[in-house]
Amino acid sequence: CRSVSQVPVAEGKSVQQTVELLARRLEALGADKQGTFGVDCETYHTAAALGTQGQTGKLMYVMHNSEYPLSCFALFENGPCLVADANFDTLMVKLKGFFQNAKANKIESRGTRYQYCDFLVKLGTVTMGPSARGISVEVEYCPCVIANDCWNLLMEFMQSFMGSHTPGIPSVFGSKHDSAYSPGDTMVQYMELFNKIRKQQQVPVAGIR
């Protein structure tokens, strides 16, 4: 089960400095660095050609997650999330007459993975093009796949290093009831996070790499 949330940039500090602050807190708890991760999201919209179908204005997101290197996730906001293999990207190239890639909207989060006992924390810098736009924190409690059974534990762990920035229960948990958490749920959370960040004001000055 995972919670993906955003941590605001600390007052007077840059994105990079805030990420370092969080990293230091994790390391103080005893977490070990375990490689890097990356999650990216591309946006496609239906080209004008589809006007007659009545599907105008729909956005489709195609995402990748380094934890699942052979997969590709395609989703619609409030719609189904398809899990496919990496060839899906090739299919999108064939479909370019119908779906256009809004290249300027590509957004990604990259950073370090930290392991602390049964928890895996991914601290990422969210960037759009050359500019850093925010910070994502993904916290996973590895042994459990039933969302509602481990939310309290996840929250308690997050409070130990995120303090008041600990997020509320993710909306995907709400619809899960007792069914197992799946990678698609993580991607939906990242999509929501990326959409929120895209709408936010650009982080002033010092955040730019």
Next chain:
Amino acid sequence: MPVTGGTINMMEYLLQGSVLDQSLESLLHRLRGLCDNMEPETFLDHEMVFLLKGQQASPFVLRARRSMDKSGMPWHLRYLGQPEIGDKNRHALVRNCVDIATSDNLTDFLVEMGFRMDHEFVAKGHVFRKGIMKIVVYKIFRILMPGNTESIEPLSLSYLVELNVVAPAGQDIVSDDMRNFAEQLKPLVHLEKIDPKRLM
């Protein structure tokens, strides 16, 4: 069906033919002898063909296929391009193909993308392999009520036979190997390059 990937331009090389029901056993017997030694593999698949209509003259076609007899298999999404107009000496039909394994909400997702189902059918048959070649002998069944795969009826009194290879573009030697293999199946079945456009 094997799903290969990696190169953006994978091509499917195809030869097709058919045999009447009464000749099925002799063909299977010959194939068992010629092909790689492996457990006989049968399949029962449900295929749905989806179209996306745009302003272009021809709609975009995608095929969604699921196994009805093997549980836990991913769905298979397939794109097939127009047959390459090439060398008349090329022995097989060659077309671009993209094969993708997906989760089982594929049809909902295709509809969300704007695709609509054009037709569906059930395919039941046998699969053989010889090296990179795949030989499929199957019968097509018409689905009497949309979405109900329990009530089906055979489309014809014969079995469709297909010899195909999926390989990166430019490997025309593949079609020579296919022709040589096809020779060994004569006179039980004549596998030929059949241009779908000539049938329309």
